[in-house]
Amino acid sequence: MPADxxxxxxxxxxxxxxxxxNDGGNGIxxxxxxxxxxxxxxxxxxxxxxxxxxxxxxKPFTIINSGEVGIKVTTGKFQEKALExxxxxxxxxxxxxxxxxxxxxxxxxxxxxxxxxxxxxxGFEGGLRRNSSISVLDRRGLTVxxxxxxxxxxxxxxxxxxxxxxxxxxxxxxxxxxxxxxxxDVVGQYTAEQLPEMRNQIASAIQTKVSExxxxxxxxxxxxxxxxxxxxxxxxKIKKKIEEVQAAKQDVTIAEQEKEKAKQLAQKxxxxxxGIAEKNRIEAQGAADRIRIEAEEQAKANKxxxxxxxxxxxxxxxxxxxxMFNDALRVNKDAQIFLTPGGAVPNIxxxxxxxxxxxxxxxx
Numbered sequence: 001m002p003a004d005x006x007x008x009x010x011x012x013x014x015x016x017x018x019x020x021x022n023d024g025g026n027g028i029x030x031x032x033x034x035x036x037x038x039x040x041x042x043x044x045x046x047x048x049x050x051x052x053x054x055x056x057x058x059k060p061f062t063i064i065n066s067g068e069v070g071i072k073v074t075t076g077k078f079q080e081k082a083l084e085x086x087x088x089x090x091x092x093x094x095x096x097x098x099x100x101x102x103x104x105x106x107x108x109x110x111x112x113x114x115x116x117x118x119x120x121x122x123g124f125e126g127g128l129r130r131n132s133s134i135s136v137l138d139r140r141g142l143t144v145x146x147x148x149x150x151x152x153x154x155x156x157x158x159x160x161x162x163x164x165x166x167x168x169x170x171x172x173x174x175x176x177x178x179x180x181x182x183x184x185d186v187v188g189q190y191t192a193e194q195l196p197e198m199r200n201q202i203a204s205a206i207q208t209k210v211s212e213x214x215x216x217x218x219x220x221x222x223x224x225x226x227x228x229x230x231x232x233x234x235x236x237k238i239k240k241k242i243e244e245v246q247a248a249k250q251d252v253t254i255a256e257q258e259k260e261k262a263k264q265l266a267q268k269x270x271x272x273x274x275g276i277a278e279k280n281r282i283e284a285q286g287a288a289d290r291i292r293i294e295a296e297e298q299a300k301a302n303k304x305x306x307x308x309x310x311x312x313x314x315x316x317x318x319x320x321x322x323x324m325f326n327d328a329l330r331v332n333k334d335a336q337i338f339l340t341p342g343g344a345v346p347n348i349x350x351x352x353x354x355x356x357x358x359x360x361x362x363x364x
Contacts, residue, residue, distance in 0.1 A: 067103040109148040136187040147231035162221035192238040203229035
């Protein structure tokens with residue numbers, strides 16, 4: 001080996017031995033050197049890594065959102081008190097927390113596939129559920145479909161007992177089954193023709209009986225908000241028959257209205273005629289009373305005149321009349337006037353100039 005190479009290895013050998021003494025002879029520098037003792041720092045990091053791995057793997061916590069409660073289950077046993085909204089921890093393997101929705105939920109019973117408000121959020125809230133219409137036999141055995149909408153929510157304080165007793169299918173057991181039973185019981189008391197007329201009574205009876213059945217359950221697991229009767233779907237032949245009956249009733253109603261209108265018109269005309277007759281009677285009575293009053297007053301006047309006539313007054317009037325005739329004789333000197341007091345003819349006028357006699361009566 002050349003001298004220069006021997007010198008190189010000789011110079012290199014002490015450095016290699018030194019590194020072997022510090023690093024365990026593998027030639028690699030300790031990464032934890034300077035961390036307070038090396039081995040202790042490694043243990044801390046490993047412990048933290050294990051804890052982080054366990055948390056990431058088992059996730060021993062859960063978050064309960066508003067509108068929900070949590071049910072903690074320890075080795076299969078339900079905790080009686082529900083967990084409120086917030087962050088909650090549990091022991092993996094031995095414990096778990098079940099979130100339960102306590103928001104208002106809706107079940108519709110209908111065969112019509114119509115979009116409803118809130119359907120886009122079905123996956124988020126799980127508050128909308130559609131069922132088929134409730135088929136019911138009426139009192140005569142005809143099939144009738146009833147459309148309903150039921151609003152309800154789970155009672156938060158009794159949620160653990162509800163899930164423990166009824167399970168995840170509590171809606172089917174508590175709401176759906178009771179609603180169908182009540183609807184069949186109520187509607188089955190009527191005939192199909194009676195259902196449209198009795199709609200309000202039927203809706204009220206369904207609401208009342210469903211509430212009674214749900215509230216009678218132990219711990220009252222559900223708060224029932226409303227039971228709305230939306231539609232009554234009748235068989236086609238019954239529907240047609242009802243329409244015919246309604247049309248006939250409408251015709252009768254129109255005829256009755258026309259009859260009543262004619263009756264009112266006749267009464268109005270009769271009242272008008274009575275008014276005219278009363279007016280004429282009053283006018284005739286007024287005229288008769290006027291004539292009677294005038295006659296009575298004339299009779300009174302005549303009586304007063306008659307009572308006032310005395311022989312002296314008559315003579316005085318004759319003298320006045322004679323004076324008037326005398327004045328007339330001044331105009332017609334050939335005329336002759338004779339007074340006949342007390343007779344039928346008050347006077348006689350004789351025109352001597354014409355050689356003719358004219359008898360003039362005061363009555364003409």
